[in-house]
Amino acid sequence: MKRKNEIEISFDESIAYLLKKARETLGRSQDFIAQEAGISRVTLGKWERGEKTPNSFDLYNVLKVLKWESHDFWEEMSRHFESAAKPLRIAAEQNKIKAYIERTKKKHS
16 A cells, blocks of 8 residues: 555545534534445545545545535645645655755765
8 A cells, every 4th residue: 555645645644624613513423424424434534534545436425414615625725735735745845855965965076
């Protein structure tokens, strides 16, 4: 199994945050949402902890139970993820620049 990078982890954490927040706002249990969406409570729990990325079909069903239009979810997801991932992208770019400088120094030494 492929190990996730920081950006992928951030993506899963954004989904986790939004799903858990929506479920709690409705005052529903994981058991209720999972049963209505046709998935296991264990699976929903993994999504809400950011441990697993939901597949699109199951996520769509969960969003229906949460009374959340998929396009509205993805708009919110995009805002949340871009905000969370921005520092990671900046750090990655800085590391690329540092690595380039180090390679250049070694070539000219």
